[in-house]
Amino acid sequence: MKPLVVEKVVKHYGDKTAVNGIGLEVAEGEIYGLLGANGAGKTTTMRMVLGLIMPDQGSIRYFGKPYGQEQLRMLGYLPEERGMYPKIRVSDQIIYLGQLRGMKRKDADDNLKRWLERFEISEYYNKKVEELSKGNQQKIQFIAAVIHRPRILILDEAFSGLDPVNVELLKSTVKELRDAGTSILFSTHRMEHVEELCRNITIMHRSNPVLQGSIKEIKSRFPQERVVLAADRPVEGLEQIPGVLGMTRHENGGYELKVRTPDVAQQVLRHALVQGPVRRFELLEPTLNEIFIRTVGDRHE
Amino acid sequence: MNSMWTVMSFTMRNKIRNKSFIITTVILGIVLVVGANVPSFINKFASGGGPTKVGYVAGEQGSIVQGLEAYFGKQEKPDVSLVPVEASGSAEDRTAALKQAIADKKIKGYLLFADNPEAGFPDVTYYSKKMLDTGTSEALQTALRTVKTEQAVRDAKLTKEQLSKLFDPVKLEAVQISDEATGKTAEEQGTAIGLTYAILILLFMSVMITGQLIATEITSEKSSRVMEIIVTSVSPLKQMFGKVIGTFLVGLIQLAVLVGAAVANLMLPQNVESLKSFGIRLDTINPKMIVFAVFFYLAGFFLYAMLFAAVGSIVSRTEDLGQAVMPVTMLSLAGFYIALFSLSHPDSPLVVVCSYIPFFSPFIMFLRIGLANPAWWEIALSVGILLASVLILGWLSAKIYRAGVLMYGKRPSVKDLMKAMKAFNV
Helix, strand or coil: CCCCEEEEEEEECCCEEEEEEEEEECCCCCCEEEEEEECCHHHHHHHHCCCCCCCCEEEEEECCEEEHHHHCEEEEEECCCCCCCCCHHHHHHHHHHHHCCCCCCCHHHHHHHHHHHHHCHHHHCCCEEEHCCCHHHHHHHHHHHHHCCCEEEEECCCCCCCCHHHHHHHHCCCCHHCCCCEEEEEEECCCHHHHHHHEEEEECCCCCEEEEEHHHHHHHHCCCEEEEEEEECCCCHHCCCCCEEEEECCCCCEEEEECCCCHHHHHHHHHHHHHEEEEEEEEECCHHHHHHHHHHHHHHH | HHHHHHHHHHHHHHHHHHHHHHHHHHHEEEHHHHHHHHHHHHHHHHHCCCCCCEHHHHHHHHHHHHHHHHHHHCCCCCEEEEEECCCCCCCCHHHHHHHHHHHHHCCEEEEEECCCCCCCCCEEEEECCCCCCCCHHHHHHHHHHHHHHHHHHHHHHHHHHHHHHCCCCCCCCCCCCCCCCCEEEEHHHHHHHHHHHHHHHHHHHHHHHHHHHHHHHHHHHHCCCHHHHHHHHHCCCHHHHHHHHHHHHHHHHHHHHHHHHHHHHHHCCCHHHHHCCCCCCHHCCCHHHHHHHHHHHHHHHHHHHEEEEEEEHHCHHHHHHHHHHHHHHHHHHHHHHHHHHHCCHHHCHHHHHHCCCCHHHHHHHHHHHCCCCHCCCCCCHCCCCCHHHHHHHHHHHHHHHHCCCCCCCCCCCCHHHHHHHCCCCC
């Protein structure tokens, strides 16, 4: 039984369609990436999963059951727009949120202390949220989302506005939660995070799911057409090879070429070898970033 | 139920710990304590300072002055004492001498007499530096009338019986007619007016203060985006009622402290005396009035609290809140003022009509019950309409709240709100 199954969900706002027939499945211990440009319908989809909005058509099932009061308890939510009570102490509001999700006071308190220790911010237990730095507020917000040990976690733009150190810290925490069996629905604009964390993704564009599947499978659908080349001496005349569509020259003496078909890459290698030893040659699939831009950007016209 | 309790206790805890809440309560308490003691203070100051010294030209109008002195001499605390001033010569010289006496602080004012043969009694003028010295001039007028009557009686040579017939005061007692066996005496009426007045002010203040508090709280939750997490944890209905009841209980605690302070001070002996002089006696309060006061207080509070909660949920920024709650504020203000201006004629058609309109009835039906004795079916009808509107409004507000809390951006119109309600499937 999959923890979260979304089936052919449609949502209209008046005569505008916000989400048009999205379907996805998140397995236990999986991070599922939901990608899309701004206004593509990601937040609406997440809100429907959270039960904030009811879908017009389709169904959402949690461990095989429809949405209900019990399902609320196993959901955790980190909203895109962060929000806490600014004038209330960290301990008070986290315990309150834990209690609202059915935890015992003592239990929530213990859990909070453990999390604060994990993030090395135990001294903020009695501080008001407004006294904290933005990064620490984010951590508190994250704790608020996971305090009740949710089995399904929804992270909307989880790492935005954090410095690299804190991003790593939160990322490793998310991975831990995944390994502990939490199903995570994850949205972000940072493709490298998606490549690192997610097994399956859906790219949404103007309310429609346009690309769906495992990252590996999606990438294999796109031809290998990216060549990375580095040689000791400059290589001349790479652009003249038929089938080379474009070339960028990196500052440190490397080249990145776009080729029409994979066999053009072999010609590029031969051409370079004639002129001298090659330090690095790689034929690559497109990055998720490129796939995203191609999928979403191409349809902008 | 459980999570509603959690919301409630969280709301209460944060409100009671709030510094500005504590300070407001203390300041209001002090104001009330001072206010409760004001009547007795005024009494003290008014009677303090002894009688006003009034001068007259020595030797002038001997019989009248004697009469006046005899009259004031009989009083326990005389308002006026007469001081002869040596003066002679022309009218100007005498006036100058009297003015000099005022300047020397021997007297506060003086009397001059002018003959009026037609009336058989001189015209008297009281000169004083103080403006509107009505206390003294009234005392003088009463005294002069007594002196004049005594003179006239003496001239007419009346018997004792005739005299007592003339002087015995007329007895007139005002008793309000009501369905009950015994009507309200003047004292009970005074108390009822006082109590009605007090309850009206209390209800109005609670509605305004607590209502604003609820609206502000909800809007700030919305603007700080905590709402998104809260709404995913607990159903909006439970959250709204938890918040309203929590704030209500805090308001009630505050009210209990304030009313307790006021009543405790009013019970002090010197204050009971001065209240009695206004015709108010706390021990004549009808227990039925208290029951109705509590009922209308609760119903009125919840009616307005729902409205404030709904308005708070629509607004996304605290800055916009003031403007948004304006209509609700106006509504409660209208009810309050109609009630206040109708204290003296609680049976006017306006009052009767308004006592059935739900937003006004907490103020106005209470006024009628306190002062006008409406029929039982009138009370029942008003209470029924009020309860029904509390329920309907509670239901509607919950819907607006459900749709409103997740709408951001500019304040939505009614149409937007209807659309959102449909979208959120509420």
